[in-house]
Amino acid sequence: MSGVFANGLEISGKAVNAQTIAAFPDTCFTPPENPATPPGVPVPYPSFGMASDTENGTGTVFICGKTVNIKNKSDVSRTSGTEAGCAAKKGIITSKNTGKKYFTSWSNDVKFDGEPVIRFSDLATHNHASPGGQTPPFPEICAANQAFADCVTLLNKLEMQLHEHGKSPCKHPDQSEHPLENQMMQKSRGGTNYAAFPGYHVDKAPCICMRSFNLNPDGSPKSGAGSMKGAPHPMKSKANRDLLKKSPKPTVREALDETKQAYGDHHDKLQPPTSEEEKKAALECIEVVIVTYLQSVAKPKQNADGSTSQPSTQDVLNTQLRN
Incomplete structure (x- = not known):
């Protein structure tokens, strides 16, 4: 971890333990190649990109003596995870496996060498042969530890892919869902943040998809009056709001406990056949x-x-919300 931040987010570069973890799906053609499957079998793989493989970064401003990722110049020379997709066609879009990684978002106002820097949670696409990539945009994770990497992989497996709220991949009847109610972080939606988390942004906060409408017997989503009542997403939101009625200024710890309980009770992907072990790990x-x-x-x-630093995990958990 470099300890160098832009807009409250750690900056990504060759010296930083930053990576895009398990961008999914990166579909590549995989052997066998035979008359039944001439180009090979299309298999979706998770794709990984490491900031230590940065090329074409900054030339005058460095972190820990090494180049930094910036807009319109930097890329990561290779990705991994798709090596098995080695049939002649390889990637279904780019005809590549282990292709380059390019960034698609960055800081609006912090620049090195005249270009915006790449930060924690900025998006990247993987397995490029040319400007078009082969994965959906996925966030850059700085100072990621193995627990975080394992978590992203598990949530992808359960089809609970993390995303920025403002770039939601969720499809009806699902909606993008903030694990912590937005009113815990802001005085009004998109308005002034509470003091403890000044860098929070409603559209950039991590979310997961959650079903918002009840289903008909044939599995199609209901519509009209009452179609959302008692559905998983509204039930999870109700649990958060009930907590705020009981305790208007809960700690992050208290809010997370309520959220995890509500997800465990209501999220479709955490019900059988998902095992109790995987459910607990996902929460x-x-x-x-x-x-x-x-x-x-x-x-x-x-x-x-006299120096400043970002709060520890325990500091965050003990923080009182809505102050």
């Missing part, structure tokens, strides 16, 4: 993801030596 993963994000957007704390 812990949601906590890891949210706390990691909140650390990145939290108000820096003042240290005894």
Whole structure:
């Protein structure tokens, strides 16, 4: 971890333990190649890109003596995870496997060498042969530990892919769902943030898809009056709002406990046949993801030596919301 931040988010570069973890799906043709499947079998793979493979970064401004990722110049020379997709055609779109990674979002106002820097949670696409990539945009994770990597992989497996709220991949009857109610973070939606998390943004916060409408016997979504009543997403939102009625200023710990309970009770992907072991792990993963994000957007704390730093995990969990 470099400890160098832009807009409250750690900057990505060759010296930083940053990566795009399990961007999915990266579909590549995979052997066998035979008359039944001439180009091979199309298999969706998770794709990984490491900031340590940065090329074409900054030339005058460095972090820990190494180049930094910036808009319109930087790329990551290779990705991994798709090596088995090695039939002649390889990638279904780009005809590549292990192709380059390019960034698609960045800071609006912090620039190195005259170009905006890439930060924690900025998006990237993978397995390029040319400007078009082969994966959906997926966030850059800085200072990621193995627990975070394992979490993203598990949530992808359960089809609970993380995304920015403003770039939701959710399809009807699902909607993009903030694990913590937005009113816990902002005085009004898209308005002023509460003081503890000044970098929070409703459209950039991590979300997962959750079913918002009840289903007919044939599996199609209901419509009209009452079609959302008692559906998973509204029930999870109700649990958060009930908590705020009982405790208007809960700690992050209290809010996360309520959220995890509501997800466990109501999220379709966490019901059988998902095992209890995977369900428990997924709920812990949601906590890891949210706390990691909140650390990145939290108000820096003042240290005894006069320096500032981002709060620890425990600091975040103990923070009182809506203050």
